[in-house]
Amino acid sequence: MWTKPKLAWDQKSVRVAVIGDLILDEYLDGVVNRISPEAPVPVHLVRKTSITAGGAANVARNIQLAGGEAMMVGVCGNDGAADQLRQLLKADSVDVKGVFTDPERPTVRKTRITANHQQLVRVDWEEVKSIPQWMQDDLYQYVEKQNFDVMLLSDYGKGGLPREFLQRLIKLARQRQVPVVIDPKGKDYSQYAGATLVTPNRKEACDALSLDSSAQIPAHELAEQLYKNYQIENILVTLGAEGMLGLAGKTHEKQHLPAVTREVFDVSGAGDTVVSIMALGLGAKLSLFEAMRLANTAAGRVVEKWGTQPILRHELIEALEREETQHHFGFTQTTNKIMDSRDVKAAIGPIGKRAQKVVFTNGCFDILHAGHISYLEEARSRGHLLVIGVNTDRSVRELKGASRPIISCDQRMRLLAALQCVDFVVPFDEDTPARLIAEIMPDVLVKGADYEVHQIVGADVVQANGGTVERIPFVEGLSTSDIVRRVKENKGVGLDA
Numbered sequence: 054m055w056t057k058p059k060l061a062w063d064q065k066s067v068r069v070a071v072i073g074d075l076i077l078d079e080y081l082d083g084v085v086n087r088i089s090p091e092a093p094v095p096v097h098l099v100r101k102t103s104i105t106a107g108g109a110a111n112v113a114r115n116i117q118l119a120g121g122e123a124m125m126v127g128v129c130g131n132d133g134a135a136d137q138l139r140q141l142l143k144a145d146s147v148d149v150k151g152v153f154t155d156p157e158r159p160t161v162r163k164t165r166i167t168a169n170h171q172q173l174v175r176v177d178w179e180e181v182k183s184i185p186q187w188m189q190d191d192l193y194q195y196v197e198k199q200n201f202d203v204m205l206l207s208d209y210g211k212g213g214l215p216r217e218f219l220q221r222l223i224k225l226a227r228q229r230q231v232p233v234v235i236d237p238k239g240k241d242y243s244q245y246a247g248a249t250l251v252t253p254n255r256k257e258a259c260d261a262l263s264l265d266s267s268a269q270i271p272a273h274e275l276a277e278q279l280y281k282n283y284q285i286e287n288i289l290v291t292l293g294a295e296g297m298l299g300l301a302g303k304t305h306e307k308q309h310l311p312a313v314t315r316e317v318f319d320v321s322g323a324g325d326t327v328v329s330i331m332a333l334g335l336g337a338k339l340s341l342f343e344a345m346r347l348a349n350t351a352a353g354r355v356v357e358k359w360g361t362q363p364i365l366r367h368e369l370i371e372a373l374e375r376e377e378t379q380h381h382f383g384f385t386q387t388t389n390k391i392m393d394s395r396d397v398k399a400a401i402g403p404i405g406k407r408a409q410k411v412v413f414t415n416g417c418f419d420i421l422h423a424g425h426i427s428y429l430e431e432a433r434s435r436g437h438l439l440v441i442g443v444n445t446d447r448s449v450r451e452l453k454g455a456s457r458p459i460i461s462c463d464q465r466m467r468l469l470a471a472l473q474c475v476d477f478v479v480p481f482d483e484d485t486p487a488r489l490i491a492e493i494m495p496d497v498l499v500k501g502a503d504y505e506v507h508q509i510v511g512a513d514v515v516q517a518n519g520g521t522v523e524r525i526p527f528v529e530g531l532s533t534s535d536i537v538r539r540v541k542e543n544k545g546v547g548l549d550a
Contacts, residue, residue, distance in 0.1 A: 073207030076108030313353025409437030
């Protein structure tokens with residue numbers, strides 16, 4: 054019998070020591086529509102800016118927001134980027150007491166200039182050099198005093214994990230008999246000797262073996278050679294659109310998981326998600342292959358987002374539910390599209406920082422008909438996600454009279470959720486959706502063309518926050534009122550006098 058998925062780390066909290074290179078990711082999103090008169094280069098007009106945690110900091114956020122407990126250990130500079138990183142991590146309840154300051158180095162920052170969700174150029178601020186010995190000693194002493202269930206070393210090659218420091222940390226974890234999971238960098242994996250798991254992508258695995266990454270060497274051969282060359286217990290090679298392959302060194306058992314089919318918006322941060330979920334899984338005593346299944350599902354979900362973003366606990370559970378229902382029933386159940394406003398807000402993220410353009414519309418949708426379908430499909434075409442606010446039964450009675458609604462709110466929402474063009478359905482009990490719109494704050498607010506923009510509830514709020522308002526015409530001759538009249542008069546199509 055099918056049961057609702059559960060996460061292993063929900064039963065017992067898993068504390069992960071995340072140690073490595075912290076990075077601040079910045080996005081300048083805008084449009085390019087002219088060439089500069091000063092030089093033959095495009096002019097990028099910035100529409101919005103956002104920042105997020107990258108590198109090891111993104112790994113820590115993934116762990117925390119997926120339901121684990123992350124303690125961040127690493128080095129930042131004495132600058133504004135460091136302050137922003139700490140604030141971002143604190144906002145997600147990540148323990149940042151292990152983030153130390155080295156005034157002699159800048160905080161690593163990467164600025165991506167984008168237009169229409171395409172990167173135009175990336176600007177890096179960094180000084181790649183190993184952290185000094187005194188800082189290594191301070192960080193090690195801090196880690197030595199902490200309790201943790203798994204150690205995750207996130208190596209981005211920025212100098213936060215020198216070879217000697219890596220080996221000291223791996224030895225400490227082994228003495229405590231806790232797993233050591235490593236997101237590797239560079240060509241010499243001997244520095245990771247003694248680790249429980251490394252998670253290179255195909256190119257990184259080829260680099261570590263001095264092989265040509267364009268030669269399309271089978272993933273199982275790469276994993277076997279890595280295991281043979283270096284003293285690492287388990288190997289996980291991520292393969293992008295081809296999924297991932299795991300090798301359990303002790304048994305030499307291999308398993309390949311195909312990528313979960315998704316609409317890919319951006320692969321940034323997918324590797325961070327994989328290593329984070331693998332660490333949580335191993336910390337919760339799952340086998341390598343059990344943890345792989347969760348990591349593969351999480352990676353499939355996170356690539357649907359734009360920019361470097363973590364996997365959220367409820368997103369992972371929903372993705373697992375979708376896979377389970379597809380496996381057991383042959384189709385995807387749609388009831389998980391129905392949420393309250395708080396969960397929808399958490400799922401789409403705040404305006405200006407979300408991955409996809411969110412469209413919102415609302416209505417009673419009493420007796421769903423083809424006119425509704427045309428309208429909703431057109432609304433969905435204006436963005437990446439469509440959120441529908443649905444009047445409750447009480448709200449419909451206030452608007453339409455005591456004889457309505459004909460279909461209860463639960464059933465109306467269930468019908469809407471079954472539509473492919475609909476992503477989220479949320480009820481509201483007020484006479485207007487003003488509160489709901491202000492809470493969700495869509496990028497695009499859609500209403501029927503029979504309303505002027507100044508008459509549309511929430512238009513002023515959406516526009517004031519940088520969003521747009523669009524009017525869509527309804528299909529003529531299709532309405533719930535007309536259907537009700539035909540039923541009462543016992544008249545079918547074409548039987549009007």
